[in-house]
Amino acid sequence: MKNRLWTLLLCTILTCLLPGCWDGVELQKRAVVLMMGIDPSDQDDHGVKVSLQLARPQSFSRSPQGSTSSREDNTAVITKSGTEVTDALRKIQLSIDRNLFFGHVRAVVINQVIAQRGMLPVVSPVLQSRITPRESWLFVSSSPAREVLEYTPALDAIPSTYFTNYFENRLLLNRPYEVTLGGFHQRLVTPGIQPFAIWIGRGNDGLSAPRIEGIAAFSADEFVGGLNTQQALGWLFIQNQFPKSPLSFQCPTKKDGQFVVNVKSVKSTLRMIHLKSNEPQAIVHLRLKGWVEGGACVIETNQMELEQLRQQVKNEVKNVVETSIQQCQAMNTDIFGMGRNVYRYSPRDWHGDNEWDQTFRKVKTTVQVDVQLDFLQAYKKSALPLVRQ
Amino acid sequence: MKQVNRNVLAILLFECLLGTGTAEWIPSWTEELHSAVWALFTLYVLLMFGVGLLMIRLMQSMPKEFAGCTMFDYFFGQKVGAVLNVSLIGTLLTYTGKSLLLGVSLIHYAALPYTPTVALVLLSLFVSVQLLSAGFEAMLRFQIVLFWPAFILATILLLISFRTSDFSNLLPAVPTTWKPVVHSAPRVMQLLPGLILLVVYLPIFKKFGMSADNSNRSFVYASIGIVLLHALNLLAVLAVLGPFEASSLQWPVLEMIRIQKLTGPFLERLDLIFLLPVLISVVSAVNLYAYGAYYVLSHYTKPYQRQALIFIFTTVLLLTTLPSNSERFNDVYGVIVTAFELMFFSLMPFMWLRSYMRVRERRIAK
The missing domain is CATH 3.30.300.210 (Nutrient germinant receptor protein C, domain 3)
Structure with missing residues (x-):
C-alpha cells in the first residue's frame, strides 16, 4: 500500500514536469512576423534599420486591398534602428505588447546598400539564432526594404505568400532552395562559386507588388552588381534553373x-x-x-x-x-x-x-x-x- | 524466454551499433575530408565488421554458464574482470549521460528552447527506470516495438530529401592527398561505442541458448543494416547540402529534412516529424547503456538491486544536469568513452588468445 502511494505521488509530481509548458505562448500573445527588411540606418553610418511585417490575423477574413496607402491591411510594418539587427529587433520587441514570433518568417529583404557593405555581419546573427530560418527567401532590393514590406499584393491575402508562390509555383527558378538564406550560405562556403539572390525593385502599382529586376550577384558576401532579366536568362540557362x-x-x-x-x-x-x-x-x-x-x-x-x-x-x-x-x-x-x-x-x-x-x-x-x-x-x-x- | 531469438538479437545489435542516431559525426568527418569522406567510412565499416565478428566468435567460445556477467569475467578472471567491469559501468553511464545531453540539445534546438534540461532528462529517465526494474524481457520488448516504425519513418524522410539533391556535390569522392585521411582516422571511434555493449549483451543471449549460427547471422544483418543507414545519411547530406555546408551545420540531417517542403501547411515542419525516430533512437540508446550498467552493477550488488537502480538513476541525472556548459562536458564524456573503447580494442587480441588457449586445452583434455 505504501509503495503504491509513493508511486502515485511520484507520478503526480512528474506530470508537473511535462515539457511544452515552458515554451508555450498563447496565439493571442504572439506577434507573428511574416517578413523582415533591413535598410541602412538614417542616424548612424554603420547601423541598420530593421522593419518587420507583422500579421493582423483579424483582418485576414477580408479580401486584400491592392494599394500601398491603405492602412486597412492584413499586416502592419514596424521599423526601428539599431547598431545591429538584434539590437533593432529588441527595440521593436519593447515597442509592442506581444511576443515576436519568427516561426513564420518567409522572406528577408536586404537593401542594396547594406548588401554592398557585406551580408554576413547583418544576416549571420539572425541566421545563427534561427530568428530567420535557413529556408527564408532572400531578396536584395534597390528600393528601401521597408517599402517592399508595405506592399499588399492584390492576389494574396498574406503578402509573404506572394513571394513564396514565385518559388513554389516554379516561376523563377527550378531549384528554389538556392535562393534561400541557407542556399546563400551554402554557396558562400563552397569553393569556386559565388552566392546570388533575387534582385527586386520598386513595384507594379496595379498589383501592389515589387518588381523582379533580375539576379543580384555577390563576391563573397558583398553585392557587386546585378544581372537584368535578359542577362539573368543566360545565367538561368547555364545553371539549369530555367523553369x-x-x-x-x-x-x-x-x-x-x-x-x-x-x-x-x-x-x-x-x-x-x-x-x-x-x-x-x-x-x-x-x-x-x-x-x-x-x-x-x-x-x-x-x-x-x-x-x-x-x-x-x-x-x-x-x-x-x-x-x-x-x-x-x-x-x-x-x-x-x-x-x-x-x-x-x-x-x-x-x-x-x-x-x-x-x-x-x-x-x-x-x-x-x-x-x-x-x-x-x-x-x-x-x-x-x-x-x- | 520468448524474446530471445535471432531477429530480436539483430535488432538489438542494430540499436547498439546505431547509438543515438543523431548523425552528429557527419560535420566532424566532412570538416577535413569534405566529399572524400568515403575513405573514412570504409575504414569504419572494416573496423566494425572486424571487431564485431571477432566478438561473436569469442562469445561462441564461451560456455552458457560461467562465473561472472560479462565477457571480461570469462576471459580475464574474476579479479581483473571486476576491475574492467567497474570501468565498463563508468563508461556506460558516461555514454548514457552523453546520449541524453545530445537528445536534450536536439530538442532545445528544434522545438523547445526554454524547457529546462532537468525536465527533459527526468522524462527520458522515467522510461528507462521502469524498464530497468521490469527486467531484460521488458526492455527487449520496448526496444523491438519502436524499432520498425522509427526505422521506416526515418528512411522515408531521408529518401524524400533526395528531391533537392545534386549528386555532383559528392565530387571529388577520392582524396587528392592521404594525409587528411590519416589525420581524421581517429574520428572513426565516434561511431564505434556500440561495440562495448556487446561485452554485456552477447553473454546474456548466450545464457538463453542463442546458437552460433544465429548469432553470426544476426550480427551480419545488423551490421549491413547499420552500414546502409549511415551511408544513406551521409549520401543524402552530401548530395543535398554539399560537404562544406554539412561541415558547418550543427545538425545537418535535421536541416536537410527541414528544407524539404511538401504540399500544404500540415506537413510543413517535416523536421519535427523527423525528430520522432531520432528521439526514439536516443531513448533506445539511453535504455541500452543504462540497462547494461545496471546489469553489471546488480551482479555485484545482488541483494541491493533497488539501490543499484537508484545509483544508476542518480548518476545519470547528475551527469546531465550538473554541467553548466553542456558542449564542453559532451567533449569530456566523448574522451572518456573513446579512451575505454581504445583500451577495449587493445584487449581484444588477449581475449582471442585466451579463447584460443582454452579451446586448445579442451581439445587436449578430450
Missing part, C-alpha cells in the same frame, strides 16, 4: 516581329579545359527543347520555317549566355560555378578561391547551343497574311 515557360524571340526576317517558344526544358553542361594554362577555357553545351506557339513571322508550319526559327533561337540563346558570362566576368563574380567545376572534376588543378578570383576574368568561353523545336499551334496556317492583304 518551363514561354520566351519571345525576334523574328529572323522581320526586325519588329517576335515569335513565342514555349520552352519545355533547358539542359546545360559546363566543362573546364586547359586548366594548367594561363587562359583556361569553359565549354558550355546547352540543349533547349520547346514548341513554337505562333508569332508575327510564323505563317506556315513547315520544316523550312522551323529551321529558320530554330537558327534564330540558337543565335539568340548563344548571345544571351555569352553576354551573361561577360557581365559576370566584368564584375569578377563566378556565380556560374566554373571554379566549383574545376574543384569537383579536376581537384588537383584547384588552388583556392583567391587564385580563382584572378583566373576567372581570363576564362575564354565557348557556347554550343542545340535547339530542338516543334510546332504546337492551334492553326496550321496563320491568318496574318490574309488580314494584311
Whole structure:
C-alpha cells in the first residue's frame, strides 16, 4: 500500500514536469512576423534599420486591398534602428505588447546598400539564432526594404505568400532552395562559386507588388552588381534553373516581329579545359527543347520555317549566355560555378578561391547551343497574311 | 524466454551499433575530408565488421554458464574482470549521460528552447527506470516495438530529401592527398561505442541458448543494416547540402529534412516529424547503456538491486544536469568513452588468445 502511494505521488509530481509548458505562448500573445527588411540606418553610418511585417490575423477574413496607402491591411510594418539587427529587433520587441514570433518568417529583404557593405555581419546573427530560418527567401532590393514590406499584393491575402508562390509555383527558378538564406550560405562556403539572390525593385502599382529586376550577384558576401532579366536568362540557362515557360524571340526576317517558344526544358553542361594554362577555357553545351506557339513571322508550319526559327533561337540563346558570362566576368563574380567545376572534376588543378578570383576574368568561353523545336499551334496556317492583304 | 531469438538479437545489435542516431559525426568527418569522406567510412565499416565478428566468435567460445556477467569475467578472471567491469559501468553511464545531453540539445534546438534540461532528462529517465526494474524481457520488448516504425519513418524522410539533391556535390569522392585521411582516422571511434555493449549483451543471449549460427547471422544483418543507414545519411547530406555546408551545420540531417517542403501547411515542419525516430533512437540508446550498467552493477550488488537502480538513476541525472556548459562536458564524456573503447580494442587480441588457449586445452583434455 505504501509503495503504491509513493508511486502515485511520484507520478503526480512528474506530470508537473511535462515539457511544452515552458515554451508555450498563447496565439493571442504572439506577434507573428511574416517578413523582415533591413535598410541602412538614417542616424548612424554603420547601423541598420530593421522593419518587420507583422500579421493582423483579424483582418485576414477580408479580401486584400491592392494599394500601398491603405492602412486597412492584413499586416502592419514596424521599423526601428539599431547598431545591429538584434539590437533593432529588441527595440521593436519593447515597442509592442506581444511576443515576436519568427516561426513564420518567409522572406528577408536586404537593401542594396547594406548588401554592398557585406551580408554576413547583418544576416549571420539572425541566421545563427534561427530568428530567420535557413529556408527564408532572400531578396536584395534597390528600393528601401521597408517599402517592399508595405506592399499588399492584390492576389494574396498574406503578402509573404506572394513571394513564396514565385518559388513554389516554379516561376523563377527550378531549384528554389538556392535562393534561400541557407542556399546563400551554402554557396558562400563552397569553393569556386559565388552566392546570388533575387534582385527586386520598386513595384507594379496595379498589383501592389515589387518588381523582379533580375539576379543580384555577390563576391563573397558583398553585392557587386546585378544581372537584368535578359542577362539573368543566360545565367538561368547555364545553371539549369530555367523553369518551363514561354520566351519571345525576334523574328529572323522581320526586325519588329517576335515569335513565342514555349520552352519545355533547358539542359546545360559546363566543362573546364586547359586548366594548367594561363587562359583556361569553359565549354558550355546547352540543349533547349520547346514548341513554337505562333508569332508575327510564323505563317506556315513547315520544316523550312522551323529551321529558320530554330537558327534564330540558337543565335539568340548563344548571345544571351555569352553576354551573361561577360557581365559576370566584368564584375569578377563566378556565380556560374566554373571554379566549383574545376574543384569537383579536376581537384588537383584547384588552388583556392583567391587564385580563382584572378583566373576567372581570363576564362575564354565557348557556347554550343542545340535547339530542338516543334510546332504546337492551334492553326496550321496563320491568318496574318490574309488580314494584311 | 520468448524474446530471445535471432531477429530480436539483430535488432538489438542494430540499436547498439546505431547509438543515438543523431548523425552528429557527419560535420566532424566532412570538416577535413569534405566529399572524400568515403575513405573514412570504409575504414569504419572494416573496423566494425572486424571487431564485431571477432566478438561473436569469442562469445561462441564461451560456455552458457560461467562465473561472472560479462565477457571480461570469462576471459580475464574474476579479479581483473571486476576491475574492467567497474570501468565498463563508468563508461556506460558516461555514454548514457552523453546520449541524453545530445537528445536534450536536439530538442532545445528544434522545438523547445526554454524547457529546462532537468525536465527533459527526468522524462527520458522515467522510461528507462521502469524498464530497468521490469527486467531484460521488458526492455527487449520496448526496444523491438519502436524499432520498425522509427526505422521506416526515418528512411522515408531521408529518401524524400533526395528531391533537392545534386549528386555532383559528392565530387571529388577520392582524396587528392592521404594525409587528411590519416589525420581524421581517429574520428572513426565516434561511431564505434556500440561495440562495448556487446561485452554485456552477447553473454546474456548466450545464457538463453542463442546458437552460433544465429548469432553470426544476426550480427551480419545488423551490421549491413547499420552500414546502409549511415551511408544513406551521409549520401543524402552530401548530395543535398554539399560537404562544406554539412561541415558547418550543427545538425545537418535535421536541416536537410527541414528544407524539404511538401504540399500544404500540415506537413510543413517535416523536421519535427523527423525528430520522432531520432528521439526514439536516443531513448533506445539511453535504455541500452543504462540497462547494461545496471546489469553489471546488480551482479555485484545482488541483494541491493533497488539501490543499484537508484545509483544508476542518480548518476545519470547528475551527469546531465550538473554541467553548466553542456558542449564542453559532451567533449569530456566523448574522451572518456573513446579512451575505454581504445583500451577495449587493445584487449581484444588477449581475449582471442585466451579463447584460443582454452579451446586448445579442451581439445587436449578430450
